[in-house]
Amino acid sequence: MHRFDYGKEPVKLLTPEIVQMVSCIHEHKGKQELFVQANQDELKTLLEVAMIQSTGASNRIEGIYTTDNRLEELVKQKTTPRNRSEQEIAGYREVLSTIHENYEYIAPRPNLILQLHRDLYSYSKSAVGGNYKNADNIIAETDAEGHRRARFIPVPAFQTQEAMEELCEAFGDAWEADHIDKLLLVPMFILDFLCIHPFNDGNGRMSRLLTLLLLYKAGYIVGKYISMEMLIEKTKETYYEALQASSADWHENGNDYEPFVKYYLGITLKAYHEFENRVEHLKYRTLSKPERVKAVIEQKVGKITKKEILDACPDISKTTVERTLLDLVKSGYIAKVGSGPATGYVRI
Known part of the structure; x- marks a missing residue:
């Protein structure tokens, strides 16, 4: 089984390009705190819009749709789900709200990840919520001619619980030791989570929710005000290319985390640029x-x-x-x- 190494592996990522990206995000984080303190009332609008955009985008990536009006009503809890797609959209809103309000108290441990996954399906009659997969799954892709092929074979079902426990323990140790920049640890964890693919359904949405949770815990709360899920949706092809590049030889401990880490750092930087631009526009509110x-x-x-x-x-x-x-x-x-x-x- 894959060895979760959050000690030596991150050191390989300290290329000049990645170091510069991390430094830029650190600078934006400093500005973020000033912006939030100075514009608390105005930022409520950005938060509400980001909730709607994040819920819609993360579900659309997985082929789950509803109309814009229904999406807004579901996120604002002004209506109840009418079908399976809307049930899953409402579940995403539920977990996103939980993370926004309680991220400081949610640790990335197996039991809490299972609880979040349970809540993702809290409006659904499906039995998959809160349970690890009970059958092996395959990450497949379809070419231009309609032929499907396996792009990646995740951890088998019988090893999933053990893999999740080892993943969370190794990550938790590195997080607490605080020797490695958390901006590197977060995308590494997300890649490993996706390679385990621990659930029958909802792995992609859970990966994006966990991304926000971990970034918030590290002090990078830009995802509250700018939808990182929407930024991922807009660059979906690049996302899948980075995921494929970084998951190659994962089972043999020969994978390269760099493409996926660079992609996630790029998304985080883009989110901060958009955040600062929108805060800039707040000064025009008197017009x-x-x-x-x-x-x-x-x-x-x-x-x-x-x-x-x-x-x-x-x-x-x-x-x-x-x-x-x-x-x-x-x-x-x-x-x-x-x-x-x-x-x-x-x-x-």
Whole structure:
């Protein structure tokens, strides 16, 4: 079985590129604390939007969908699930809320991971929640011609409990020793978790929830305000490429964690950049909503899309943004370019 080495393996990751990425995230963490203290009331909007985006994105990655309106109602607990997909969406919201509110008291131990997985299926009649897999699973992929092949064969079912116990013990020891930067330990743990693939279903969603849990425990709470799950969804192909590259020869202890660690550090950096940009926009809250939309456009170099404006101003309605864009086009301040999904706006 794979040997979980969080002592020597992380040392191999200290390349100039990774060290620079880690240093940049450390700097952003320092700013994060100042931003949060100074903008607590305003950040509530970002938190609410990120909850909706995270719940939707993490489930869509696994092929679980509902409408945007239903998603928002489910996350805000204004309705009850109508079908299996909505049951799983509601379960994700439940676990995400638990992590947001109690991360300081949740340790990555097997029994607590099982409890979180149980809660992931708390709205479902499925019996998989809170139990390790009872049959071997295969991570497969389908090529362009529709042929399926095994991309990775995880730990067999009969070894899963032992593997999870060893994983959590080795990780916990390294975490408490605090000799290795936790920004390296977190993605290593997530990769090992995915290679074990301990559940019949929900492994991908659990990996993203555990990512947030561990980052929060390490003091990196950017995922509360910017949906890291959405950033992963937007770079899904790169995510799977990094996962495949880092899982090769995992069973033989010959895998290279670097591609997956670099990917996760990149996502974390992107989240911090977006967080700081959105906090920057908070200072425009004294302006009218159309003026804030115009301010966002002024800061953008090149083409900007309606979705980018909505993301930057989550408290401004789609109708208001569309009306403002129409007025700015009529006034000659901006020009509309492209059509359909490629529609954007540029300053004249």
